[in-house]
Amino acid sequence: MNESLLFLIPLLPLCCAVINMVFGMRLPRLFAEVLAVTGVAGAFVLTLLFWGYAEGEGTRAVLFTWLNSGSVDISFALNFDRLAAPMTLMVTGVASLIHLYAVGYMHEEEDYARFFSLLNLFVFAMLAIILADNLLVLFLGWEGVGLCSYGLIGFWYRKLENAKAGVKAFLVTRVGDVFLAIALLWLFAITGTLSISEINAQATSISPSVVIAVSLLLLLGACGKSAQLPLMTWLADAMAGPTPVSALIHAATMVTAGVYLLCRLFPLVSLSPVAMTAITAIGALTAIYAATCALAQREIKRVLAYSTMSQVGYMFMAVGAGSVAGAMFHLLTHAFFKAVLFMAAGCVIHLAGEENDIFKMGGLTRRGPVELFWVFLAGAVCLAGLPLTGGFFSKDGILLALFTHPDPFYRVFWLIGVITALLTAFYTFRLVYLVFAGEYRGVGHPHALPLLMRWPLWPLAFIGLLGGLLNLPAFVGGSETLHHWYDNLAGRRVIASHEVEWMLILLAVAIAAVGWFAAHWRYRIYRAPQANALSRFLLNGWYADTIVDRLFVRPFAAMGRFCSSGCDRTLFDGTLNGLAKMATGWSSLIVQMTTGRLTTYLSAFAWGFLVLLGWFLLKLVSGGGH
Amino acid sequence: MMIPFGHALAFAAALFVLGLTCVLLRRQVIMILVGVEIMLNAASLVFVAASAYWQQADGQVFVIILMAITAAEVAVALAMVVYLWRRKRSLVADVFNGMRG
Secondary structure: OOHHHHHHHHHHHHHHHHHHHHHOOOOOHHHHHHHHHHHHHHHHHHHHHOHHHHOOOOEEEEEEEEEEEOOEEEEEEEEEOOOHHHHHHHHHHHHHHHHHHHHHHOOOOOOHHHHHHHHHHHHHHHHHHHHEOEHHHHHHHHHHHHHHHHHHHOOOOOOHHHHHHHHHHHHHHHHHHHHHHHHHHHHHHHHOOOEHHHHHHHHHHOOHHHHHHHHHHHHHHHHHHHOOOOOOHHHHHHHHOOHHHHHHHHHHOHHHHHHHHHHHOHHHHOOOHHHHHHHHHHHHHHHHHHHHHHHHOOEHHHHHHHHHHHHHHHHHHHHHOOEHHHHHHHHHHHHHHHHHHHHHHHHHHHHOOOOOEHHHOOOOOOOOOHHHHHHHHHHHHHHHOOOOOHHHHHHHHHHHHHHOOOOOOHHHHHHHHHHHHHHHHHHHHHHHHHHHOOOOOOOOOOOOOOHHHOOOHHHHHHHHHHHHHHHOOHHHOOOOHHHHHHHHHOEOOOOOOHHHHHHHHHHHHHHHHHHHHHHHHHHOOOOOOOOOHHHHHHHOOOOHHHHHHHHHHHHHHHHHHHHHHHHHHHHHHHHHHHHHHHHHHHHHHHHHHOOOOHHHHHHHHHHHHHHHHHHHHHHHHHHHOO | OOOOHHHHHHHHHHHHHHHHHHHHHOOEHHHHHHHHHHHHHHHHHHHHHHHHHHOOOHHHHHHHHHHHHHHHHHHHHHHHHHHHHHHHOOOEHHHOOOOOO
């Protein structure tokens, strides 16, 4: 194996995407499906083969010079280092299983070539973000995932609301992308390079105020992609897409790209305490905002979407608290258990006869394979943070990093994190009870579950449950594998006494238990929900859409109306139309003179003649004076 | 006996005004043509008078050319009058207002 072959990892999905795009509909269906899965699974195998190159300082592979103009020298370079390798492995691994699931999920879909080519293209773009050694390559991937996300959310574009959801996701993330682009250009203006490693190396020589500004811009860019406040409104609507898309893009991979970006540029971002606090604050606010919204959602996928926002908020908090290892740990475990939850939710929706509303489900254990309940539960206990699951350890690591932060103000964020954990446990078990407990309340006829929709869940659920082993804290006998793996990239080393650690662990256990029992008490036996003002407020996501509508959309529309009817139609068109009308008026006066009657013309002749004659006479008289 | 130049001019002017009045006041195409002829003759008269006054033959030559042109003009005009009559069974000038804007 040669290090220059690293490019094969992203190239493989790209090739399969292109083949499916061009020939997909002419190939036999099975071939297109196998091609799509092979592309991603091949990338997974390659990542395993290349694993050794990530050791130490990592491996840089320059493929070719992309742009070379004067002082601008941008090479298409990949960087396979300790930060990128686990992320690559996670993305390709989860994507392979989700591709398999998608083959089962889309088995009745006519337009499979478009679906699989977009899905493969997405994996390519995501790998470009992860492996990029250059911010411009990263930006290429960044826009690529946005494009694929748009195409896949609106995959069933014949329904207007799906197409609208796609456009909304595209536009809202684009707002963040603009800030990211500004940050990139600014960094280029200062450092003269776009290479991530060089920017990180030069970070200390940049003036502090610029560091703050660039970091905040990067944060806003990350917010757009990761659905954090204030650019979070698109994620819940993005659930209009097919379920494999929700599992892959809007749970496991793309929404964590913002976290990855901040980790990539951590040496730069961490220089500014202001930016770090802003990252933590945004993460904390999003975490609690999304958790409260999830409490009242009726659609199963929207609950999961809000929980994703909330969990990504935790990752932001971890970055803000200076613990890259903590953020990446939660990112990895979250990817596994949230993918499982989404895929299981897809099965649940199938079983309930394409019914999304959890109040019209219930008793699904008896309607479908019982194993579905167990994998869903495995994902749910990870999300709720029940002890010894992967989600428990990763969330606890973040809370510990917040609690032990030197700045006492971070205790506030820690408290928000703890409350969010309580809410998370509650809404997760609410979901489990509403879907699986009691009697079936819906009217739909269950659809059969293809085998391919069932078994890819098992490995993911397994890894999600055992994900804690990746980074088991030292005081429970673990070796903190992930923290050591990240080495000098890991950020702040969290140092805490064993008493504090045990106290936090016990608190986390207690909180998960309290959340569970509260949900058990409320939802074990189904009671019809009463809609009140609070639940409507939460169901509509704090009316965030309305606020955005009032603050931005309507003023913009009003401005547009002013420009179109006020300026354009009244002022400009009015002036021009007025001029034209004046000309028509004048011409109609002149038209009246051309009567076509000979006598009129003759008398006009005569009068003209008379005038000429008079004029000559006048000249003669006045000329005679000389 | 030489007719004074001024008399000849005054007579020509009177003739011209008569012709013009005829052109302006009559409605019949034929009468308008007659008026035009009278005005042309007034102009010819001025040529002849001036030719006699300055003792130059050019004026008289020009009058002969003018006569030829007038003859041609009358031939064309009368043909058009026949044509107009066939079109509308009327010779009132204002009936033919097809060029109205």
